[in-house]
Amino acid sequence: MKKIIQVLILILYIPGTFAQQKEISGVVSDDKNVLPFVNVLIKGSNKITTTNIDGKYIIKATKGDVLVFSSVGYETEERKVHDSSIINVTMRVSEIPLEEVVVVEEIIEAVEYEEAEPVEYLSVSSPVIKRDKVNGRRTNVAKSALYALSNKNTKIKGTSNLNTNEEPLYIVDGVIIEGNSNKAIQNIDPNKIKSVNVLKFKEAQSLYGAAAKNGCVIITTKAGNYNVENNEEYKEIQENHFENVTLSPLSTFSIDVDKASYSNIRRMINKGNTIPTDAVKIEEMINYFDYDYPQPKGEHPFAITTEVVKTPWNAKTKLVRIGLQGKKYEQEELPASNLTFLIDVSGSMRYGSKLPLLKRAFKLLVNQLRAKDKVSIVVYAGAAGVVLEPTSGDKKEKILNALDNLRAGGSTAGGEGIKLAYKLAEKNFKRKGNNRVILATDGDFNVGASSDKAMQELIEEKRKTGVFLSVLGFGYGNYKDSKLETLADKGNGNHAYIDTMQEAQKVFGKEFGGTLYTIAKDVKIQVEFNPKKVQAYRLIGYENRLLNDEDFVDDTKDAGELGSNHNVTALYEVIPVGVKSEYLKNIPDLKYTKTVVNDYKDELLTVKFRYKKPSGTKSIELVKTVKDREVSASNDMNFVSAVALFGMHLRKSQYKSDSKIEDVIALGKKGRGKDREGFRGEFVRLVKAYVSTN
Known part of the structure; x- marks a missing residue:
């Protein structure tokens, strides 16, 4: 049995009378519209319901009961049950917006306590935690208090949720902790806690509205600026490694027009949060930005751009950019x-x-x-x-x-x-x-x-x-x-x-158009590398979009969609033939297979594209050959390199070589270009903000 301490005073629960109950129903609205999801509580009990999407509710009550109606952004209303079975309520908009409510805390004294048997309900009638002595043992007060309060079976006595699985609202250093917080609260270092305070339903709701219908737990740390570990979930990413061309000449993947990773990382940096490694999807960071790709002119709904340069973070390798530009529709x-x-x-x-x-x-x-x-x-x-x-x-x-x-x-x-x-x-x-x-x-x-x-x-x-x-x-x-x-x-x-x-x-x-209108679906890319030019290659990002080589020609295999005016960029880092690299390992000779290399001296690689029309079922294929011609990096290439390198630093990738985060800033500035909408400038500022907090 978990060991916790009774750090708060239990309040007696007095059950209601056995008077005959009846169904009370009605409609809740404001002065214009019906209000769905309004909490309807029988005062002094654990009976609660919510209005449906039409603002209607039904609850069993007894004559003399008081119904409490509450919703975020509205003043709490009370209605006494009389003879009528219908109670309609018009709610008034709160004069103080929720975002502007000042958090008022009653700091409580944290004292040592003794271990005791677990309790199901915790509540307070006094701001002072009582010292309790059991078996003469003493433990850290904050540790057991946090466990008790964040235990999924713990309820705050006197609130509306005694028979539900809803947890109380948690506030840490004045910040509302969003989502299911049990695990996050338990992970707070108890040595950093200054005080813990619990507010019951009425007090909590007066400060935080319906968000605190199950009570409120206010935690204050000694530093006053604690960042609680969150309950976010990210799919595990195994970073792509260098592939030997002799053994694996083909690289196949689905396009990805998602951009969520970049704006999510931006949010974390702006809030000073730690960035989970698996939240960093380099392809989504790259594809967040627009590049100067030409509009398609032929029958196909996208145009193709390629560029080969020396890798900014590794002088021994080359960086290949492959870009798709979707047709723009007004x-x-x-x-x-x-x-x-x-x-x-x-x-x-x-x-x-x-x-x-x-x-x-x-x-x-x-x-x-x-x-x-x-x-x-x-x-x-x-x-x-x-x-x-x-x-x-x-x-x-x-x-x-x-x-x-x-x-x-x-x-x-x-x-x-x-x-x-x-x-x-x-x-x-x-x-x-x-x-x-x-x-x-x-x-x-x-x-x-x-x-x-x-x-x-x-x-x-x-x-x-x-x-x-x-x-x-x-x-x-x-x-x-x-x-x-x-x-x-x-x-x-x-x-x-x-x-x-x-x-x-x-x-x-x-x-708008790209978000809503698809111009090509199941878009796949397959790159074949010339073994006379390339020893090994590495696709940067797209780890969750990799396909088997045979999937490229299989029209039943799902792949990504391209929207109106969307562009997609992929980067390959390649190790040329004759270059010694720490990333390459020797492979044994093959006994039964002998590779015959055709003589395409000036070709670095060939890239193939397959796509379907939005309502189609059969793929259309395009082929483009990329020559082994290294050029000076364009603004776009410098900038996309900066974004990719930043992603590698966030992921603590071994492939960032000896580069520094300052190299990201220099590349970003070098590739900023016209930056009509300021997104590239924002990226540079974001990297600087990351440097200042790490």
């Missing part, structure tokens, strides 16, 4: 869209960097819709529901009102939400149109199909409908990158991470 040229917004409104989305930012971001998209476009909105929390039936893009006020009415609360039935969104998209399918589900979430699926494998199987089945999928990640602390990447990859779509309104403007403004 907004008026795009076909009619059938869009289904699938929005996560579960409890983990309640914070400012999640649902509030999400709603503002989606408004940018709505403002660009045309009359021929249709929008539906599906939400999911404890269950999934339709909050907006297909609506014409010129009915912007109606769509915006539906977004404004969204509230967060409940668990996360992501699988059910996806099924409902695809069902609605299929029902309103537009032939020769753009049919797409746009999922916005922090990726925290915990009800229904929740594992990466289960979600992958679900999406693989749904993509057969011809509906594409875009996935937008929001928030931090609970961000599930691995799940969102899986959804986007298997759903014929793309994955972006939105950390600011500036990023939302980039995704929904500048890159």
